Amino acid sequence: MQSSWILAIRSVRPSRRLAPTLTFRPTCLSAPASRRCFHISSPRPQDINPAIEDMAPKAPKFEIKTPKGTRDWSGADMVLREKIFNTITNVFKRHGGVTIDTPVFELKEILAGKYGEDSKLIYDLADQGGELCSLRYDLTVPFARFLAMNKDISQIKRYHIAKVYRRDQPAVKKGRMREFYQCDFDIAGLYDPMIPDAEIIRIINEVFEGLGWQGKYTIKLNSRKILDGIFQVCGVPEASIRPISSAVDKLDKMPWEDVRKEMVEEKGLAPEIADKIGKYVVLKGKRDLLEQLQKDEELAANPSMQQGFADMDLLFTYLDAFNAGHSVSFDLSLARGLDYYTGVIYEVVTEGSAPKVSAASADASAEKSKKKKGKAGEDEDRSDDPTVGIGSVAAGGRYDNLVGMFSGKTQVPCVGISFGIDRIFSIMRANQAKKERKNEVDVFVMAFGGGKDFTGLLKERSEIAARLWDANIKAEFLYKVKPKLQNQFKAAEANGVPFALILGEDELAQGKIKIKEMGLPEDHPLKEGELIDLKNLTKEVQVRIERKKQLDAIVEQAEGLRVVGGIKGEDVKVEQLAKEGEGGEEVKVEN
Amino acid sequence: MQSSWILAIRSVRPSRRLAPTLTFRPTCLSAPASRRCFHISSPRPQDINPAIEDMAPKAPKFEIKTPKGTRDWSGADMVLREKIFNTITNVFKRHGGVTIDTPVFELKEILAGKYGEDSKLIYDLADQGGELCSLRYDLTVPFARFLAMNKDISQIKRYHIAKVYRRDQPAVKKGRMREFYQCDFDIAGLYDPMIPDAEIIRIINEVFEGLGWQGKYTIKLNSRKILDGIFQVCGVPEASIRPISSAVDKLDKMPWEDVRKEMVEEKGLAPEIADKIGKYVVLKGKRDLLEQLQKDEELAANPSMQQGFADMDLLFTYLDAFNAGHSVSFDLSLARGLDYYTGVIYEVVTEGSAPKVSAASADASAEKSKKKKGKAGEDEDRSDDPTVGIGSVAAGGRYDNLVGMFSGKTQVPCVGISFGIDRIFSIMRANQAKKERKNEVDVFVMAFGGGKDFTGLLKERSEIAARLWDANIKAEFLYKVKPKLQNQFKAAEANGVPFALILGEDELAQGKIKIKEMGLPEDHPLKEGELIDLKNLTKEVQVRIERKKQLDAIVEQAEGLRVVGGIKGEDVKVEQLAKEGEGGEEVKVEN
DSSP states (O other), X not given: OHHHHHHHHHOOOGGGOOOSOOOEEESOTTSOGGGOOEEEOOOOGXXXXXXXXHHOOOOOSSOOOOOTTOOOBOHHXXXXXXXXXXXXXXXXXXXXXXXXXXXXXXXXXXXXXXXXXXXXXXXXXXXXXXXXXXXXXXXXXXXHHHHHHOTTOOOEEEEXXXXXXXXXXXXXXXXXXXXXXXXXXXXXXXXXXXXXXXXXXXXXXXXXXXXXXXXXXXXXXXXXXXXXXXXXXXXXXXGGHHHHHHHHGGGGTSOHHHHHHIIIIITOXXXXXXXXXXXXXXXXXXXXXXXXXXXXXHHXXXXXXXXXXXXXXXXXXXXXXXXXXXXXXXXXXXXXXXXXXOSEEEEEEETTSSOSSOHHHHHHTTHHHHHHHXXXXXXXXXXXXXXXXOOOXXXXXXXXXXXXXXXXXXXXXXXXXXXXXXXXXXXHHHHOOSOOOSSXXXXXXXXXXXXXXXXXXXXXXXXXXXXHHHXXXXXXXXXXXXXXXXXXXXXXXXXXXXXXXXEEHHXXXXXXXXXXXXXXXXXXXXXXXXXXXXXXXXXXXXXXXXXXXXXXXXXXXXXXXXXXXXXGGGGOOHHHHHHHHHTOSSSOOOX | OHHHHHHHHHOOXXXXXXXXXXXXXXXXXXXXXXXXXXXXXXXXXXXXXXXXXXXXXXXXXXXXXXXXXXXXXXXXXXXXXXXXHHHHHHHHHHTTOEEOBOOSEEEHHHHXXXXXXXXXXXXXXXXXXXXXXXXXXXXXXXXHHHHHHOTXXXXXXXXXXXXXXXXXXXXXXXXXXXXXXXXXXXXXXXXXXXXXXXXXXXXXXXHHHHTTOTTSEEEEEEXXXXXXXXXXXXXXXXXXXXXXXXXXXXXXXXXXXXXXHIIIXXXXXXHHHHHHHHHHHTOEESHHHHHHHHTOHHHHTOHHHHHHHHHHHHHXXXXXXXXXXXXXXXXXXXXOSOTTOOSEEEEEEETTSSOSSOHHHHHHTTHHHHHHHHHHGGGOOOTTOXXXXXXXXXXXXXXXXXXXXXXXXXXXOEEEEEEEHHHHHHHHHHHOOSOOOSOOOXXXXXXXXXXXXXXXXXXXXXXXXXXXXHTTOOEEEOSOSSOOHHHHHHHHHHTTOXXXXXXXXXXXXXXXXXXXXXXXXXTOTTTTOEEEEGGGHHHHHHHHXXXXXXXXXXXXXXXXXXXXXXXXXXXXOHHHHHHHHHTOSSSOOOO
């Protein structure tokens, strides 16, 4: 056996060594990193090991990149996105949500006729014989198809976190992608009115508060019934209600004057009707606005309005019971684009949701940028276009008739919300103070020693790592037979690993091993680490990891208080909190 | 405010009521549920509320189903699959794995020329202008593309759990799908030899032991270098090595006689060379087999063999240190199909991996079934075909040259493993004793009362639920203004919710609420529940949930011991263990 360990030391074969320096020339450094293309300079013979060169095929002729409007996720970005997913999933489960998974493509016929004009954005699969399929455009239509196929499911709270596809013009930095995640929670089934609708708003609050957005988001709320009632009372012809509704929906992007112009000039609405609408749709408020509208005799006489009033009245009552009304704005300008909503509609906005300048006012000064645009044409990313905002970060509403489009007469009423993960991500990424760790390893196992007789202790490091893994402790060590201590510390620091376990011949002979918490200040009593008994290894390590986690949580909480609003946090002394945690009774370590 | 709560009770509007009975007629009940197509009978007017009928569109003309070879996941299946994902992810993170996410489609050129004959199985996107793209076929090529694009990443342990796509003949029940999950862990970078290769085997063991498969899986292990060495020593011409290797790879599906026939008759190998190969490739063992081969002077003189020997010698040594050698079988018949492997190769098999009968021996008796097949043709699912096994449940190996196919000369050596989740799932699903719960709700909030004055306590139930959610307790209640107690219990039982919180007017007046653990035996002292103080609500609930979880874990563990092998578990008394847990000191509840 020993012979193999010696073999290990000798067997760093040159054929595994790679050329130490390789040159590449990015063609366009201004492009986002993910789209840069590398042209490999012709190999310099002195850099290349012949064995490798023989195996290496020629560099491909085409640009190595991901398709337009898509990107890879890795490193700190991936960690942050996973955290967002976990926060949201946790909320969904808290409310009894169950998850489903549907295929990434659906029969083309399933998606047909569901998205109106936007159908042109659907990705089709090539006809390679067999069925014609398209990539899903959202998670709502597949959910409706699922419910239509599973007649035994008459009630479900389902969540679904998955990618959807739209051949749209991308704005990568703002999180507008062709492949992007949606994160949907829907309550399907026939219930007493407005209870699930209110729970959805409670869920929206829990999600954004869970993400640390307290006070930084607004849940815009309206009802299709109220909106339609207003249009009817104002005298909009029945056939014009949806087009006029679409125009109203643009009030978050353009001023009323422009919307009015669209109504009158493009959609042929009588100016006096537009003006009457204008009096209503600028109104915002809470329950007070509802009460104000209820006093309007003309509105109160409209049947659609009466239904809308009853809905909203119940909704506000339930929101109080759920303690979920604080961030809600009853906003008569909210109309939502999709046709299938039938009741309450929601949209969550935050700073950056609206464009910095409206498209109309940007027109005048856009001559220069238009010329620039002309060059790259449709392919240009619109991340820096001030007329493109991040848009809403979540949106949804009640849609009682969609399932019936598949099942025929069996209607399953639904209400739901879809969180725009990529947009939420780009906002959080931009405001991120602390760099996320790339991996979750808690312990780096190292060997200490030097000189001619230093074996590198690979066998011992492997055995220690195996013991840690057996105890479900996340651990790594350097894949090197004789590693330098310095390189081992460097590897641990690069990943922010909190603890080092350092093996030395002398300590091992005494049945001991050194544990060292990384990043302690110079004057800390444990800066140089502590010797612990090898026989209690996993327990000693677990206790320290647990203690550190508790401390980190306290510090993070305190820093969170400090950041949010900058008011609440002023009295919080992070160090003091940390010390309280350190002296706590729950976790005790004998030194 | 009170007025709205009264409104709630009155406002169960008839327009929300659906037809109480709806008929449907499955066209083919023998088809799997997910593919049944429902033809809705023409509506019976007496069943349909006119308001709903107006909104409901006609039933679609096409079959409502998922595309061929794909399926929805929901309910207990989804819960089990999520558990498998969690187990595997936990292992990956324990070893310092970080995850990446790549687009579901890649530029067509990226996938071209990577999969040999199987390229015909790639799904292409339709040409809708712009780039030509294809759905990914595996996660390995996108990983290599990712490494080639991110030159700053020279070392990474990455995992990736995502769907891949193959236009193959599906066998749904055996987990052979056109859309299926792969679950990959790869260690990329230049390290001292065989350390990461050994850690991959340790990871395979941790995954299958984590899934409860102790003693029920075998990690077949071989090295391309040893295999090529054998072929060279036996006298296989250089150009025939890969085709002969492919023939050897079929030894898990057909007997040696058939493989020999293929070599000699189809691939033109001299019979005496085939016979010489036959002597080697039937060999299986552990380190003893390696030692036996090393003594063979002819083999020992071959340079590829020498490299293979050195690799395997180190590997067995490291496996000992990792305590990971017990389930390994050094198997000279393992060859793996893909061309890109350059060193060690792995394949994990279990009962059901191999087909029940070989294709050759099935030929004779297949006349009848052939006729049957002819009817459905290519569209038939092969789940019941005895010549189709589940196949390997995980496979991988070392591929040192793949990244270079994209980056030109920059090689990043890699070794990795891919777990076949859908196959693992179908095996675990078939052996599943206990039904999984569909959701994770811990508390169902109910109202008790009756008679004319019973309000249903919706406001109180909402407020209690909100308090539970605030404390991160998973809770639900019935979306009904005046629910029957019986229906509330039925809803809680349907989802296996462990606790009921029951509100009553009298108890509320005393500041109390009843908590009842569901499913207690008739004679249990707490069968009728306990009254707890409303002001300590969340704490009292949390303590009970925690205690129940600990108990369940002990019972599960004990049942696991009983199931595995049936030997270890015989002395374990589940009830006794559960009682020990119940009386434990950690969690104390004052009654």
